[in-house]
Amino acid sequence: xxxxxxYFVISSFNFALHYAIWNKNRKEIYNNIEIxxxxxxxFILTLLVVTGLMKxxxxxxxxxxxxxxxxxxxxxxxxxxxxxxxxxxxxxxxxNIALFTVIIAMLIGGSACSTxxxxxxxRMGIIFKGFIRDIKRILLPESRVQIDKFHHxxxxxxxxxxxxxxxxxxxxxxxxxxxxxxxxxxxxxxxxSAAFEAASVTGNVGLSIGITQVSMPGTxxxxxxxxxxxxxxxxxxxxxxITFIFFGKKRKWAR
Amino acid sequence: MGPIKIFLAAAFSGILIVNGGMSISSNELIENAIKYDKQxxxxxxxxxxxxxxxxxxxxxxxxxxxxxxxxxxxxxETKIIKYTGQxxxxxxxxxxxxxxxxxxxxxxxxxxxHCKEIEVLKEGYIIQKKVNYKNILIAGILLIFAVSLxxxxxxxxx
Numbered sequence: 213x214x215x216x217x218x219y220f221v222i223s224s225f226n227f228a229l230h231y232a233i234w235n236k237n238r239k240e241i242y243n244n245i246e247i248x249x250x251x252x253x254x255f256i257l258t259l260l261v262v263t264g265l266m267k268x269x270x271x272x273x274x275x276x277x278x279x280x281x282x283x284x285x286x287x288x289x290x291x292x293x294x295x296x297x298x299x300x301x302x303x304x305x306x307x308n309i310a311l312f313t314v315i316i317a318m319l320i321g322g323s324a325c326s327t328x329x330x331x332x333x334x335r336m337g338i339i340f341k342g343f344i345r346d347i348k349r350i351l352l353p354e355s356r357v358q359i360d361k362f363h364h365x366x367x368x369x370x371x372x373x374x375x376x377x378x379x380x381x382x383x384x385x386x387x388x389x390x391x392x393x394x395x396x397x398x399x400x401x402x403x404x405s406a407a408f409e410a411a412s413v414t415g416n417v418g419l420s421i422g423i424t425q426v427s428m429p430g431t432x433x434x435x436x437x438x439x440x441x442x443x444x445x446x447x448x449x450x451x452x453x454i455t456f457i458f459f460g461k462k463r464k465w466a467r
Numbered sequence: 468m469g470p471i472k473i474f475l476a477a478a479f480s481g482i483l484i485v486n487g488g489m490s491i492s493s494n495e496l497i498e499n500a501i502k503y504d505k506q507x508x509x510x511x512x513x514x515x516x517x518x519x520x521x522x523x524x525x526x527x528x529x530x531x532x533x534x535x536x537x538x539x540x541x542x543x544e545t546k547i548i549k550y551t552g553q554x555x556x557x558x559x560x561x562x563x564x565x566x567x568x569x570x571x572x573x574x575x576x577x578x579x580x581h582c583k584e585i586e587v588l589k590e591g592y593i594i595q596k597k598v599n600y601k602n603i604l605i606a607g608i609l610l611i612f613a614v615s616l617x618x619x620x621x622x623x624x625x
């Protein structure tokens with residue numbers, strides 16, 4: 213199980229980071245914004261999952277609670293999708309705190325340019341840095357020129373274009389997740405179950421609360437397939453394709 | 468009924484089987500795990516995967532078609548199992564009578580059944596699978612087509 217967890221985490225790292233470490237640039241692992249972001253979110257979310265599970269006494273002792281909670285959290289966070297409990301147990305035993313924590317982990321996902329899904333640690337890091345930058349701007353004198361940087365393979369100056377791009381993708385993810393959740397609710401599933409499955413579908417994770425099965429409604433299957441496809445391609449390429457199909461053709465006809 | 472009362476009732480009556488001695492489905496056990504926790508249940512299904520020896524005991528997985536539940540039993544009792552469900556094999560159908568654990572303290576909080584009695588209801592068998600040469604031919608043609616397309620794309624730098 214320990215070996216599996218290492219493999220989950222390493223596979224969710226950016227391929228560029230793998231390459232940097234391969235070239236003996238070991239400092240990159242500590243300085244990279246994605247690793248920092250993932251370390252912070254993993255720590256906070258682990259605390260929440262363990263607290264949620266202990267509050268309900270789901271498992272007999274702390275070790276069992278941590279073992280189950282941490283494994284499933286990492287499985288969701290790295291979008292691996294391996295499960296050590298039955299799908300229905302999420303709903304019947306885990307309680308809302310642990311359940312919604314795993315939902316957040318699935319939505320964040322792993323690193324950009326990796327095997328992982330979700331809206332990625334890089335964007336989380338950039339958005340967080342952007343918030344800090346704006347707070348600093350409010351507090352510091354207007355005459356002061358503040359330059360903020362983030363480290364991703366190299367040092368990059370944090371600009372508005374980085375923030376805009378990150379916010380846009382995260383916003384598109386949240387909207388897609390909301391649509392998936394509403395679809396689940398529409399077909400009669402409870403909010404927490406619908407949200408869990410929608411987060412798994414949006415992040416291409418694979419964890420399930422039991423909605424996804426052969427007997428699920430056909431329309432919901434189609435909606436989930438579409439969400440999996442559009443979210444995996446990170447929206448922009450699909451929007452570009454749609455624009456090309458409609459507006460590109462219009463131009464052709466105009467000629 | 469609290470766990471102490473259940474224990475006392477089980478101790479005095481010798482055995483306590485919920486659901487009137489009828490086999491309970493995996494869905495029923497998982498969805499109502501709190502209700503069945505620490506009680507003696509009967510569960511039936513096909514033995515799938517491997518028999519995993521752990522010292523004097525062993526794990527087997529028994530699937531009723533919906534879920535597979537881990538069964539913990541003495542290794543010596545697994546000798547009655549002839550076939551386990553795998554590729555080309557249908558496993559033996561067994562009836563398990565044992566203590567159901569929602570979160571087993573002995574096994575890291577896993578949902579399992581500690582078997583007290585195992586009985587083979589139906590012996591498994593080998594599945595005779597014939598190779599479909601038509602499918603192999605179609606796959607071969609598609610492979611050649613895909614490789615040719617790739618070659619064209621790379622050579623013409625499309």
